[in-house]
Amino acid sequence: MALSSDDYLNELLGRYQANFDITKDFSLGDRIYPAYAWFFSFGEKYVLKKEAQLWAIRAYEHVLFIKTDSVSKELLQEIRQTIEDHVEPELVRRGEKYPEKDHMCTYMTFVIISDRTPDKELQREIKRFKYDKGYLFNFRGHSEGKLALACLDSETVVTNYSGKELKELLTDIFKTQRGTKEEKVS
Numbered sequence: 001m002a003l004s005s006d007d008y009l010n011e012l013l014g015r016y017q018a019n020f021d022i023t024k025d026f027s028l029g030d031r032i033y034p035a036y037a038w039f040f041s042f043g044e045k046y047v048l049k050k051e052a053q054l055w056a057i058r059a060y061e062h063v064l065f066i067k068t069d070s071v072s073k074e075l076l077q078e079i080r081q082t083i084e085d086h087v088e089p090e091l092v093r094r095g096e097k098y099p100e101k102d103h104m105c106t107y108m109t110f111v112i113i114s115d116r117t118p119d120k121e122l123q124r125e126i127k128r129f130k131y132d133k134g135y136l137f138n139f140r141g142h143s144e145g146k147l148a149l150a151c152l153d154s155e156t157v158v159t160n161y162s163g164k165e166l167k168e169l170l171t172d173i174f175k176t177q178r179g180t181k182e183e184k185v186s
Helices: 005-016 073-092 120-128 166-185
Strands: 021-028 031-046 053-068 103-114 132-134 142-151 156-159
Touching: 005 031, 005 053, 005 103, 005 166, 021 073, 053 073, 073 103, 073 120, 073 142, 103 166, 120 142, 120 156, 142 166, 156 166
Parallel strands: 053 103, 103 142
Antiparallel strands: 021 031, 031 053, 132 142, 142 156
């Protein structure tokens, strides 16, 4: 029996909660997402005392989770539109012309949990999905879109190039859940 989308999402959020702030039933634009995870990192280097700062960087990640029966071209278009209309202007730039000083990078990640595996053409579209925007010739950093799909029926994971490091985490949830079921049967 395939893993349910609720079980998969709960296991995934359990892994994210160590480093991310998580909000359930998050509203953005016209949609309510089952969960949203947010991460912030600040690094700086200074000489002798903090007033003599050499550099500082701020890095962010915003993760929106989607549960669906199946993935469609319309869903991928909706994700791109959400990045352009809401995530990038509202979460990355916070309504300003550019992100704040010392902004280095913001990852805008969408994790889709689908009951059914899409056809090969749609999987290719996911792999080709790309969003990258620089600010002030990248002096104020850039934002980048990551896309990952976990297919519950086939226990496969498809990501775009930017999201390739998510594949191991998303695949491991299937392995862990399979191991847990096998232990209960024994």
